Amino acid sequence: MNTESARLRLKTWSCASVVIASNVCGNFFLKRGMPAELGTASDYITVLFRPAVTLGVLLLILWLASRMALLSWADLSYVLPVTSIGYVLVAVAGRLLLHEQITARRWAGIALIMAGVALVSSATAPQTYARPKAGAAAGGRP
């Protein structure tokens, strides 16, 4: 592995960790803060001001930004499976913090997801072709 690919892999893993952590925590706080029912359209706005929902939204904004940064150099077909480890962590959070039941079938699914993540992240490079340097597209579109 040369220096450039080692640099890209380290950067990819750092950024992917932020993407995964912000997604899992964001989803958790969103679920925590949601009421049992959203009746009218204005309920969708007022619910955003509940503290847990606000925190969830802020974390999901961080998720969106870090994912955009990651996609600026990594393939979508790489990012999708690698960040799917978040599904496992969401299930674990549901079990430990929201006391949801995890059946044997669900654990089997979690194992399959982890196998898929391990396969894609260890056996393929994050990027399959050269991309423009940062800012190269600045004047490229009207």
Next chain:
Amino acid sequence: MKWLLVGVIVAATTVGEVLQAKGMRQHGEIRDFRPGALGRVAALLARNWLVLGSVAAMAVSFFAYLGLLTVAELSFAVPVTAVTYALETVLAKYVLHERVSWVRWAGASLVIGGVALVSL
């Protein structure tokens, strides 16, 4: 109602994420993570129609997701939306022209199988 919301989420997320990947690729690799440089990146992206379109699609997906969370468990809502993986991997190959090797197809298939088991 639950499955209608799932449909809206899947459609909007797929469109939003493919536009996001295309827009960010057009921008190129972000190398400088200092606040000033990130501010300049944000200003540049705010003029990128692909990125703006992706944010709009993801806003639709977000509000449908809020609706879904009121009627479904977290451990149903999150995995079921991963149907987008199958659609997006296909679009990554044909719209974004990524080289999706057999290893990636195998990995994506494992993830989709796992997600199906988790959400059933």
